[in-house]
Amino acid sequence: MQFSVGVEYSLHCLLYLVDVNERSVGIKDLAAYQGVSESYLSKFFAKLKKNGIVESVPGAKGGYRLARAPETITFWDVVEAVEGSEPFFKCTEIRQNEIILDRSNLPASHTKSPCLIHKVMDEAEAQMKHFLQSKTLKWLYDEVQNKVPSVHIQATKEWFERNL
C-alpha cells in the first residue's frame, strides 16, 4: 500500500507550472531541474494530460502548462490521475464463499447490501479523498511562497525563464 513516486514527481512539477501562464515548460527542463528521468516523468505527464490537469503544446519549444486554474486542481486530482481511480480496497466478495451458503442461491444479505467491512474501507478512502480535495495547488503555491526563502524562489523562477 504505497503511492507511486509519480505523485511526488507530479506535485513538485505542477508547482513550477503555476508561474508559467501562457507559455509552457518542457519535460526536459522539468526533469533536468529536479534530476529525474525525462522519459519516466513524461509518462506521468501523459496521465496528467489525460485527466485534464495539464495541457500540452506540441512541436519544438513546446511543453506543458496547467489546463485550468490552480485553485481548481487538488492533491486528490493529481493522486487520482497518477494512480488511477480504482478504489484502494478491492473486495473479493469473500463473504459469498462461506461454506454454509448455497452458491447458486445466495441470500439477499450477501448480495443486496454491501459488506460492512467493504463499506468501512471505502469510507476510509473517502476520508483521505476529502482531505486531499481540500488542498489545492493554489494553496500549496501560496504556502510555499510564504515559507521558502524568496531568494530561492527567485532563483528557481530565473532558471526556468532562461530555458523558456
Next chain:
Amino acid sequence: MQFSVGVEYSLHCLLYLVDVNERSVGIKDLAAYQGVSESYLSKFFAKLKKNGIVESVPGAKGGYRLARAPETITFWDVVEAVEGSEPFFKCTEIRQNEIILDRSNLPASHTKSPCLIHKVMDEAEAQMKHFLQSKTLKWLYDEVQNKVPSVHIQATKEWFERNL
C-alpha cells in the same frame, strides 16, 4: 495503491473469532469456511500474531484466538499488521535534487523543515488512520449482529462449534 487481500481475509476471520473466547479456531477451519487458501491465510495470521492482535495455541487442536478484547482492536490495527507500518507516501526528497542547489551545502529550507507536499500526504494518511482507529472489531461485530439475519449468524456459529 491498493490494500493487500490480507486485509479483507483478516477482518472477516477476526469477526469469527469474537465468539471464540477461551477456545481457539484453526487456520484450517477458517480457510475452509471462507474457501480461501490455508497456507496463504496462515501468513496473515503470523502477522496478526506478531502485532498482538491474535494469540496462538500450539499443538493438536490448537489454533488462534483474539489476544485482547475486541473493543481494543481497530481496523487500523489490522491494516497496519497486514500491510506493515511504512507510510503510504514515501518521499524521495526530490527537492534536494534541484539543479540550482549545492548538493554539499543544502539550505536549511530543504533539510530542516519537512517538504510541505510530504507533510500533506502524511496528513492524508493520518485522516484515514484516524477514521479506521475509530472502528473497532467490537463495533463491527455488533453491527453485523443487527444487520445479518440471525438464522445465518446461528448457522455460522454452529459450523465452527462442530469443528472446535
Next chain:
DNA sequence: TTTATCGTGGATAATAATTATCCGCGATAC
C-alpha cells in the same frame, strides 16, 4: 524547405511487491 526540437504512444525490460504453495520442525492432544 530543411532541421532540430518536443510531445505521444508503443514496445520492452528490470525490479519489487503481491499472491501463493510446500515442507520440515516442534508442540500438543488423544
Next chain:
DNA sequence: GTATCGCGGATAATTATTATCCACGATAAA
C-alpha cells in the same frame, strides 16, 4: 506413539512499479 496444528523458511507465479528506448507527427526557427 501418532495424528494434528502453528511456525518459519524456501520458493515460485503473477502482477505492479519503475525505467528506458524509439519511431511518429507537430511545430518553431534557421
